[in-house]
Amino acid sequence: MKKKIEKKPEVKAIIPKEKIVKNVPSRDKKAPTKSASIALFYFDDSDFYTLVQNAQVNLQHCIDGYSKSVLLKEDFKSVGQTSPTVLKKPNKAVFLGQLIELAQNGYYIDVYIFAHGNTDMIFFGNNLVLTPGELADAVSKEKTGLNELPIRMVYQMNCYGRSFNQTWLSIGAKTTCGPRYVNFYPNQFNKFASEWHSGNKSFTKSLQASNTESSRTVMQSLIAASAASELFPKDWDKCSIGNTVLGDKACAKSYFLARWLAADEWQNGESGKDNMNYSSYMYRVGQTDLTKNNAGALSWDL
Incomplete structure (x- = not known):
């Protein structure tokens, strides 16, 4: 959902050309073998706005099947066979810290964002906002010791998520998606996740399959x-x-x-x-033909 903010001239997001990523590991690249997920879930508006944004979202898709799962949510009751490895508050500093920790501990990572957004903004509690520049700075080599983060894919439910796409690619993500403007169809996540976790359905085809009438x-x-x-x-x-x-x-x-x-x-x-x-159209960039089952071919300059 689009977080209500004071009106100001909008800076239009530049939609980047697809990033070309070669899947052949070299002596300078590393291929993590442990999978991890980090899911941020935070909404703070009226009941209807919240309903529209998280309708029928099944967070088990962000937990099951990973070597380690991190869920940032005020509370959570598992409806599946597994609970998240780590459950913490949906705090801006915690989100960045957990993302870096997973990368430093040898995981490749799937990132899920369920939050309010606006152009170049993801909203957290206490009126805190994450911008693309802050994200890039927080995970820089000077602060993490890593040239890039081993992020396999990023799914952004946050409105205007496309304005973060290029930043996710620049810090290491292989592929990412985000809505053009306001995301009216948060309920499409479940179908996307089911298709993605099937193993052989590509990132872009999973998105296409989720966009049902x-x-x-x-x-x-x-x-x-x-x-x-x-x-x-x-x-x-x-x-x-x-x-x-x-x-x-x-x-x-x-x-x-x-x-x-x-x-x-x-x-x-x-x-x-x-x-x-x-x-609500989901812009997708990067290696959009990536599937969950070909993760073994991925490598990063760590």
């Missing part, structure tokens, strides 16, 4: 119901009888600009539903 319909229905429940909205023009904010009437634009999107993010001539789809 049924997953979109669920969240579109929630948006429509929430808008309809506002009987006398003061900051947007309510739809007339027979129309909804998912349609192409003026009320759709009025609603989404009041609640979710900036004016320059709205696609004129498109419906509310189509704007949700456009906004």
